[in-house]
Amino acid sequence: MLNCRRRLFGRFASLALIGLLALPVAALGQEQIGHAQQAIAHDGMVVAQEGTAARIGVDILQRGGNAVDAAVAVGFALAVSYPRAGNLGGGGFMVIHLADGRNTAIDYRETAPQAITDKSFLDANGNADPQKSRNSALAIGVPGTVAGLALAEEKYGSGRFTLADLIAPAVALARDGIVLTGQTLAPAPFDPSRLRRWPSSAKIFFKPDGSAFAPGDRLIQADLANSLDVIAKGGPQAFYQGPIAQRIAAAVQAAGGIMTADDLKIYRAIERTPVHGTYRGYDIVSMPPPSSGGIELIEMLNILEGYDLAHDDQAQELFLMIEAMKRAYADRALYLGDPDEVQNPVTRLTSKDYAAKWRATIDPVRATPASAIHAGGIIEPEGRNTTHFSVVDRFGNAVANTYTLNFIYGLGMVADGTGILLNNELDDFAAKPDSPNAFGLTGYKANAPGPGKRPLSSMTPTIVLKDGKPFIVTGSPGGSRITTAVLQVIVNVIDRGMDIADAVSAPRVHDQWVPDQVFAEPGLPENVLTALRARGDKIVPQRPFTSANSIMITPGAFVGAADPREGGALAVGY
Numbered sequence: 083m084l085n086c087r088r089r090l091f092g093r094f095a096s097l098a099l100i101g102l103l104a105l106p107v108a109a110l111g112q113e114q115i116g117h118a119q120q121a122i123a124h125d126g127m128v129v130a131q132e133g134t135a136a137r138i139g140v141d142i143l144q145r146g147g148n149a150v151d152a153a154v155a156v157g158f159a160l161a162v163s164y165p166r167a168g169n170l171g172g173g174g175f176m177v178i179h180l181a182d183g184r185n186t187a188i189d190y191r192e193t194a195p196q197a198i199t200d201k202s203f204l205d206a207n208g209n210a211d212p213q214k215s216r217n218s219a220l221a222i223g224v225p226g227t228v229a230g231l232a233l234a235e236e237k238y239g240s241g242r243f244t245l246a247d248l249i250a251p252a253v254a255l256a257r258d259g260i261v262l263t264g265q266t267l268a269p270a271p272f273d274p275s276r277l278r279r280w281p282s283s284a285k286i287f288f289k290p291d292g293s294a295f296a297p298g299d300r301l302i303q304a305d306l307a308n309s310l311d312v313i314a315k316g317g318p319q320a321f322y323q324g325p326i327a328q329r330i331a332a333a334v335q336a337a338g339g340i341m342t343a344d345d346l347k348i349y350r351a352i353e354r355t356p357v358h359g360t361y362r363g364y365d366i367v368s369m370p371p372p373s374s375g376g377i378e379l380i381e382m383l384n385i386l387e388g389y390d391l392a393h394d395d396q397a398q399e400l401f402l403m404i405e406a407m408k409r410a411y412a413d414r415a416l417y418l419g420d421p422d423e424v425q426n427p428v429t430r431l432t433s434k435d436y437a438a439k440w441r442a443t444i445d446p447v448r449a450t451p452a453s454a455i456h457a458g459g460i461i462e463p464e465g466r467n468t469t470h471f472s473v474v475d476r477f478g479n480a481v482a483n484t485y486t487l488n489f490i491y492g493l494g495m496v497a498d499g500t501g502i503l504l505n506n507e508l509d510d511f512a513a514k515p516d517s518p519n520a521f522g523l524t525g526y527k528a529n530a531p532g533p534g535k536r537p538l539s540s541m542t543p544t545i546v547l548k549d550g551k552p553f554i555v556t557g558s559p560g561g562s563r564i565t566t567a568v569l570q571v572i573v574n575v576i577d578r579g580m581d582i583a584d585a586v587s588a589p590r591v592h593d594q595w596v597p598d599q600v601f602a603e604p605g606l607p608e609n610v611l612t613a614l615r616a617r618g619d620k621i622v623p624q625r626p627f628t629s630a631n632s633i634m635i636t637p638g639a640f641v642g643a644a645d646p647r648e649g650g651a652l653a654v655g656y
């Protein structure tokens with residue numbers, strides 16, 4: 083198995099821009115990880131990246147709503163209060179556990195416009211052109227968020243609220259304005275010129291004289307309030323077929339993109355069967371393709387189940403996780419893509435037998451030399467680009483939702499007159515075999531761009547069940563690092579016996595097979611890093627940028643943990 087991969091990977095070019103990745107943590111701002119803010123409640127809980135939106139969700143729960151009602155209200159509210167990632171102009175995934183025992187998943191990933199081809203993101207020489215896939219209007223996928231949230235509400239809401247009821251708090255926030263904190267707008271290292279270069283965005287996200295807003299200023303988003311109001315009154319079709327759709331298509335085309343009003347009209351959110359695995363007696367329910375996350379997560383857990391992590395020292399535990407990560411990410415690159423376009427080998431990749439075969443290739447004291455198997459890649463240093471929230475209610479329902487614009491503020495472009503920021507999600511396609519996306523992830527034919535196709539994602543909203551009931555609700559932003567963040571939260575709880583706040587706060591490592599490096603957050607003991615280096619791992623310090631806002635359901639209480647990495651996240655319940 084490994085040999086097949088070696089053959090493939092031997093063709094790769096040498097690692098590009100390794101210097102960027104190897105920057106010492108100090109050069110990246112020395113962000114030490116604090117401890118998760120924790121909340122304990124008995125009747126309902128929301129943990130989200132921004133406090134006003136989290137409180138809106140809890141209000142819905144207190145008014146008799148279920149976790150889906152609350153999640154939908156949080157999803158619309160974050161589009162206003164956390165505009166760098168909360169969105170109407172992007173897409174995402176929602177994994178739902180219902181009190182009656184069913185599990186389901188809503189796929190509202192963006193789709194490629196019909197005019198996309200497998201050459202759309204290539205330059206004149208046939209090479210992948212990141213300018214096109216990351217910084218141009220060609221990168222904009224047809225937004226899925228409005229359809230996804232509406233579908234979730236229609237099928238699994240409590241029936242106590244209309245969609246308009248759940249959008250109303252977001253309308254008020256946009257119309258009355260939000261008071262900005264240091265966290266709300268553009269945290270370093272975000273480059274504000276990504277927003278400033280679009281006049282339609284600059285007039286909203288900068289002061290009239292062009293200067294930046296400061297903490298304490300009020301951000302009013304009048305056009306966004308109108309768009310939300312139109313959706314509240316007309317439902318999702320008012321977004322996909324009315325004046326909003328026309329404005330989005332016109333703005334994209336004026337900026338050189340190819341999305342049409344028809345692309346918006348034919349967009350559909352899709353309900354899918356979650357991927358399911360088991361880990362030491364717990365059930366793992368996570369997002370299927372077009373996310374790679376659920377499959378990779380289950381694959382890694384299956385590999386790790388063969389080891390006694392609870393009794394390994396921390397270095398050995400991390401070492402084995404890193405070896406599992408490499409192998410799962412290699413499979414991601416080779417096999418996975420939009421399930422409506424390619425045959426994903428889900429059963430095989432999530433089987434215990436397959437994991438056992440991978441385990442047999444792991445030397446327990448020596449890192450598998452990725453130098454023979456790596457491709458070159460640039461990893462986008464901005465990770466605060468996606469956002470995850472977790473919700474539970476008193477009825478036994480749970481929601482894990484992750485959604486995104488891809489980069490911080492996506493393309494940075496507001497469709498003029500709508501207040502809606504548009505994504506640059508199509509960079510998640512493999513523009514060309516072996517050419518890495520912004521997160522350094524490579525891919526092949528399965529994830530090639532194509533009309534109507536959904537680019538492969540790493541978003542991993544996940545619900546862990548114990549005896550059939552929700553035990554952990556988790557997920558994270560962080561591009562390629564999402565799935566390994568979720569893995570470590572789960573292993574920290576199940577194998578290391580941590581409470582959820584400690585499990586979320588503990589420094590994380592990440593290996594994505596390519597490049598041949600282990601990214602380590604600040605705070606790991608030096609002796610652990612030394613031990614990993616001795617086994618052959620190439621450790622690269624990494625600024626923390628995942629944010630696994632999680633809930634653990636303990637007997638008699640919900641315990642929420644707001645990840646401390648980004649600041650501003652809130653766990654709140656009642």
Ligand code: GLY
Binds near residue numbers: 489510539541561
């Ligand atoms: N755009 C990041 C992801 O979906 O994985």
